[in-house]
Amino acid sequence: MKKKIFILILLFCIISVKGRAINKAEDSLNINEAITYDTEFRAVWITTLTGDISPYSSEAAFKGEMNTVFAVMEHFKLNAMIFHIRTHNNALYKSELNPVAGWWKTVNFDKFDPLAWLIDECHKRGYEFHAWMNPYRLGNSHYYGSELPSVNPDNRSENRLSSILNPGLSNVREFLIDTVMEVIENYDVDAINFDDYFYRNLGTNGALTGPSTILDEPDQGTYLANLGDYNPNSAYDKANWRRDQINLFIEGLSLEIKKYNSLNNKHIQLGISPTGIYKNGDGVVTYDSLGNPITTGSKTGGQEHYSSYLFSDSMKWIVEGWLDYILPQSYWATNHPVGSYYEVMGWWDKVVENLDVNLYSGIGVYQANENDRYAWMDDSTELSKQLNYVNSLDNVAGVSFYAYKHLLSAYRSSTSMSSKQLEVIGNTVWLENKLLPEINSMESIHLGEVNNFISKGNTLTWDALEDAKFYIIFRDGDEIDFSDEQIIAVIGSNDSMVTYVDTSKGNYVYGLKVMSYTNSVGEGSLPTILPPDIVYDLSFYVDDNLIASYKTDEVFDLPLIPIKYGYDRVAPFWSLTDFSNISEDTRVDAVYTINQYRVDFFDKHDNLAGTKFVNHGADTTGIELPEEEGFIFKGWDTDLSNIEDDLEVRTLYEIMKYEVKFYGFNDELIKEEIVPYGQNATAPIDIDVSGYEFVGWDKDFGNIFEDLEIRAIYKEIEKEKPSIFSSCVQINYNFIVFTLAFALFMFMRRKR
Numbered sequence: 001m002k003k004k005i006f007i008l009i010l011l012f013c014i015i016s017v018k019g020r021a022i023n024k025a026e027d028s029l030n031i032n033e034a035i036t037y038d039t040e041f042r043a044v045w046i047t048t049l050t051g052d053i054s055p056y057s058s059e060a061a062f063k064g065e066m067n068t069v070f071a072v073m074e075h076f077k078l079n080a081m082i083f084h085i086r087t088h089n090n091a092l093y094k095s096e097l098n099p100v101a102g103w104w105k106t107v108n109f110d111k112f113d114p115l116a117w118l119i120d121e122c123h124k125r126g127y128e129f130h131a132w133m134n135p136y137r138l139g140n141s142h143y144y145g146s147e148l149p150s151v152n153p154d155n156r157s158e159n160r161l162s163s164i165l166n167p168g169l170s171n172v173r174e175f176l177i178d179t180v181m182e183v184i185e186n187y188d189v190d191a192i193n194f195d196d197y198f199y200r201n202l203g204t205n206g207a208l209t210g211p212s213t214i215l216d217e218p219d220q221g222t223y224l225a226n227l228g229d230y231n232p233n234s235a236y237d238k239a240n241w242r243r244d245q246i247n248l249f250i251e252g253l254s255l256e257i258k259k260y261n262s263l264n265n266k267h268i269q270l271g272i273s274p275t276g277i278y279k280n281g282d283g284v285v286t287y288d289s290l291g292n293p294i295t296t297g298s299k300t301g302g303q304e305h306y307s308s309y310l311f312s313d314s315m316k317w318i319v320e321g322w323l324d325y326i327l328p329q330s331y332w333a334t335n336h337p338v339g340s341y342y343e344v345m346g347w348w349d350k351v352v353e354n355l356d357v358n359l360y361s362g363i364g365v366y367q368a369n370e371n372d373r374y375a376w377m378d379d380s381t382e383l384s385k386q387l388n389y390v391n392s393l394d395n396v397a398g399v400s401f402y403a404y405k406h407l408l409s410a411y412r413s414s415t416s417m418s419s420k421q422l423e424v425i426g427n428t429v430w431l432e433n434k435l436l437p438e439i440n441s442m443e444s445i446h447l448g449e450v451n452n453f454i455s456k457g458n459t460l461t462w463d464a465l466e467d468a469k470f471y472i473i474f475r476d477g478d479e480i481d482f483s484d485e486q487i488i489a490v491i492g493s494n495d496s497m498v499t500y501v502d503t504s505k506g507n508y509v510y511g512l513k514v515m516s517y518t519n520s521v522g523e524g525s526l527p528t529i530l531p532p533d534i535v536y537d538l539s540f541y542v543d544d545n546l547i548a549s550y551k552t553d554e555v556f557d558l559p560l561i562p563i564k565y566g567y568d569r570v571a572p573f574w575s576l577t578d579f580s581n582i583s584e585d586t587r588v589d590a591v592y593t594i595n596q597y598r599v600d601f602f603d604k605h606d607n608l609a610g611t612k613f614v615n616h617g618a619d620t621t622g623i624e625l626p627e628e629e630g631f632i633f634k635g636w637d638t639d640l641s642n643i644e645d646d647l648e649v650r651t652l653y654e655i656m657k658y659e660v661k662f663y664g665f666n667d668e669l670i671k672e673e674i675v676p677y678g679q680n681a682t683a684p685i686d687i688d689v690s691g692y693e694f695v696g697w698d699k700d701f702g703n704i705f706e707d708l709e710i711r712a713i714y715k716e717i718e719k720e721k722p723s724i725f726s727s728c729v730q731i732n733y734n735f736i737v738f739t740l741a742f743a744l745f746m747f748m749r750r751k752r
Contacts, residue, residue, distance in 0.1 A: 038435075040397065047084035048101070052404040053066070059111075088137050089165065090145070093183060095179075099145060102144060128436060129188075131189040138163050164197070226241075267518055271327055277304045318357045328344070358440050365383060368406075444516075458508070469517045472521065533553060537552075538552060552579060566644070595616040602648065616643070617642055658704050659708075687712055
């Protein structure tokens with residue numbers, strides 16, 4: 001039962017002078033007496049890989065979608081985000097070692113870094129940011145949005161085993177440690193999180209016996225080249241060797257992170273989320289003289305990550321102190337016959353009993369929407385049962401949900417089974433926010449009071465405290481005892497002076513505690529109380545329509561200005577954005593800039609002849625053009641009224657045409673033809689006249705530039721005089737014809 005400490009607060013009100021200090025509240029009891037808080041890790045896995053969020057398209061779209069994520073997290077009272085930043089040897093961040101992920105290939109990190117912004121926004125809300133990375137898994141052109149850097153091992157086939165980087169190679173381990181450290185050194189992450197992708201099925205599904213074993217898998221050459229004391233012909237030895245390869249990586253990374261933390265006063269955690277079952281056994285856990293667990297495994301019958309094809313000795317990782325937290329994917333239903341949630345998490349709870357590691361439970365809400373998932377499918381209280389069971393265990397400090405898209409569906413009132421499960425959580429089970437649990441693997445740091453803590457109405461300000469991770473705000477109507485029930489917010493800030501505005505209206509008293517980077521809660525602070533400032537109204541208008549109103553004592557985000565068609569090339573802005581010196585009720589108007597479009601005019605030769613700039617919806621006219629010989633200007637090819645976009649406008653010309661008439665003999669018109677400018681006319685064909693010879697035309701009709709009348713030129717053919725011989729022949733010919741005709745006449749007459 002929580003111990004409450006009551007504080008007597010004496011407030012001396014001085015009303016007459018604005019800004020005059022009222023005495024700091026006096027505490028009659030020790031406000032820093034130790035209080036045990038009911039802490040709980042409440043997280044969600046978020047990944048672009050399975051469609052939790054969209055591929056990056058723009059800064060505005062990304063911020064809009066992630067602000068929805070924050071709204072969902074606030075609804076379900078979460079306090080940590082596990083965000084996928086490396087899925088397949090790629091990077092959803094700025095990296096010199098890995099190609100940018102395909103979903104983020106359009107990001108210009110020099111202008112906007114989505115990951116840096118996201119981490120900062122998490123911290124403002126008091127959320128931890130855990131960078132989720134898959135170390136070994138390889139990608140392809142779908143997952144790579146840029147070229148592979150030359151240092152990336154995927155450039156060389158000898159570093160690959162099917163779809164993973166070869167865990168048995170020292171250069172691979174070194175590269176992966178460098179990859180993680182690149183993130184840690186460049187981004188303000190609170191933790192690194194791996195899930196269950198270590199060794200993969202390389203052909204025999206991890207078989208240690210039978211006709212084909214892991215000795216037949218493609219890493220055999222690596223095994224033989226790095227045998228050490230292992231038996232080259234023993235599959236069991238090779239299984240141990242594989243576990244050692246993963247151990248070398250985890251230990252090396254752990255040491256590197258611890259070294260970085262020590263040198264830089266950091267407290268970055270390393271956490272791993274293996275599959276839920278370590279080994280199948282009898283479920284019994286005992287302890288050696290050092291308190292380390294001795295066990296055959298959980299009372300289960302599912303895939304075990306100690307062997308199978310994963311070869312991950314997760315219990316060794318936590319016994320050796322290499323991890324700060326372990327978050328097994330305990331996704332099964334409570335009544336699952338071979339992997340009951342009770343058996344899985346009950347076993348893990350006993351394993352960590354004496355270990356300096358935080359234990360969390362992965363909750364598989366997605367299973368409620370799938371077949372053959374037992375109680376997940378037909379019991380709407382299944383999730384409640386699992387959370388209640390977690391709360392009953394001594395060593396399980398919280399949960400993480402897989403995955404975000406199911407929380408989003410529930411937030412949007414979906415009727416899916418997962419949404420029905422989660423609806424109970426959001427509305428009835430998790431009624432209060434919880435502080436993050438202390439990090440068991442790190443020495444607790446308890447910070448002191450903040451300086452210059454002032455309460456003015458519902459606005460709190462104080463000086464930032466060095467090494468503060470988050471600030472915990474307490475509120476009550478009467479007195480502050482710094483109990484769980486009085487916590488109203490957890491926030492972070494990078495500002496030298498921190499400001500918090502309580503949006504709830506009322507006469508409250510406030511308190512403040514600081515959380516360090518070990519998630520340890522420090523001393524309590526009570527404020528100096530000042531009378532509130534005079535409050536004025538701020539009214540925001542868009543085209544004379546009131547869209548929002550605030551008071552000057554409120555903290556608010558500027559309302560979004562709707563995009564207006566025709567005014568969308570220059571972002572609209574508010575006529576006032578600095579509200580620090582408001583001295584009267586103030587109207588703030590959205591200022592729009594009308595779009596201006598460029599209209600380029602091109603001449604007949606497609607050369608730019610001129611440009612005009614025209615406001616949205618306005619009309620324009622063409623430009624003056626020089627005359628084009630042989631052509632008639634007919635106008636422009638585009639309507640120049642109601643301009644609504646940039647335009648390229650081109651001339652419309654009609655070629656000039658000329659009438660060509662051909663006259664023949666005796667000035668008779670024998671052909672008419674219309675000929676385009678500069679082209680040739682075609683002369684008529686039938687122009688011969690008996691007794692005359694055609695000599696030519698009186699004009700050239702090639703390359704016509706005007707109307708023409710063209711006349712044929714003839715000359716008379718001279719007749720030749722007959723010779724004496726030809727005259728004689730003609731006379732004799734005529735005589736013979738006459739004689740024959742007369743003879744025929746006489747013959748016919750006799751016949752009668």
